[in-house]
Amino acid sequence: MSRETRVGPVERGLLERLRQGPIHLTLIDPEKSTPEKSAALARGAADLGSAGIMLGGSTGISREQMDATARAVRGAVRIPTIVFPEGPGSITSEAHAIFFMSLLNSRNLDLVIRTHARSSLLIRACGLEALPMGYVVIAPGMRVGEVGQVDAVDRGDVTGAEGYALAAELLGMRWVYLEAGSGAPAPVPPEMVRAVRSVLSVPLIVGGGIRSGPEARDLLEAGAQVLVTGTIAEAEGVGPRFRAILEEVTRARGRQ
Numbered sequence: 453m454s455r456e457t458r459v460g461p462v463e464r465g466l467l468e469r470l471r472q473g474p475i476h477l478t479l480i481d482p483e484k485s486t487p488e489k490s491a492a493l494a495r496g497a498a499d500l501g502s503a504g505i506m507l508g509g510s511t512g513i514s515r516e517q518m519d520a521t522a523r524a525v526r527g528a529v530r531i532p533t534i535v536f537p538e539g540p541g542s543i544t545s546e547a548h549a550i551f552f553m554s555l556l557n558s559r560n561l562d563l564v565i566r567t568h569a570r571s572s573l574l575i576r577a578c579g580l581e582a583l584p585m586g587y588v589v590i591a592p593g594m595r596v597g598e599v600g601q602v603d604a605v606d607r608g609d610v611t612g613a614e615g616y617a618l619a620a621e622l623l624g625m626r627w628v629y630l631e632a633g634s635g636a637p638a639p640v641p642p643e644m645v646r647a648v649r650s651v652l653s654v655p656l657i658v659g660g661g662i663r664s665g666p667e668a669r670d671l672l673e674a675g676a677q678v679l680v681t682g683t684i685a686e687a688e689g690v691g692p693r694f695r696a697i698l699e700e701v702t703r704a705r706g707r708q
């Protein structure tokens with residue numbers, strides 16, 4: 453089978469959109485809302501131009517909650533619904549795809565590869581499209597840094613971040629995610645994003661702590677291709693700050 457044929461429709465669609473410039477993904481935590489409210493939030497985000505809905509975030513999401521939320525969101529929007537897993541319990545056939553991600557700087561091998569070995573056959577059986585991703589936690593890392601038993605990359609350690617990102621690409625991962633941690637006081641430093649982007653040819657995702665238009669703009673100017681926000685819409689809905697972030701993404705697309 454050629455490499456081309458392994459890339460599924462969700463990934464092809466995202467790559468197609470990326471050709472026109474950066475995109476935004478909205479992270480929704482199924483544990484923090486009802487399926488109906490999550491679907492309404494997804495609709496609002498999609499209307500403002502978000503390119504996909506990621507479902508995940510909390511530890512210990514139940515399969516039932518994930519199924520119900522994925523079903524509701526998938527029924528509400530045309531953009532793809534992508535699982536952002538915290539473990540095998542996140543796997544649902546109700547979503548379109550899953551970020552099949554290795555937490556590269558975890559000390560816990562379960563999160564690097566063992567859980568993947570235990571869940572890959574189920575993912576295939578569910579018909580879920582897998583997007584292979586290298587996931588790298590940058591300080592402060594917040595909850596994922598703790599739960600993920602991570603040796604977080606120091607915010608000044610640009611070479612460390614470049615090393616992880618390029619290793620992911622050389623291992624064949626088609627997406628790289630620099631994560632400062634949900635609710636981080638500041639996003640990944642733009643200078644780190646710029647450096648990582650300069651060594652990568654696969655798309656670079658950046659998330660954690662993005663709360664304002666100017667923060668989004670700085671990351672986009674540094675070369676982030678996908679911005680992920682969760683907390684802002686969770687706390688305020690698709691309000692002014694969420695809109696400001698989406699406006700920056702739209703503006704950056706206009707510049708390409």
Ligand code: 1GP
Nearest residue numbers: 634635659660661682683
């Ligand atoms: C978490 O990067 C995402 O994995 C989103 O972070 O909740 O801070 O937007 P925020």
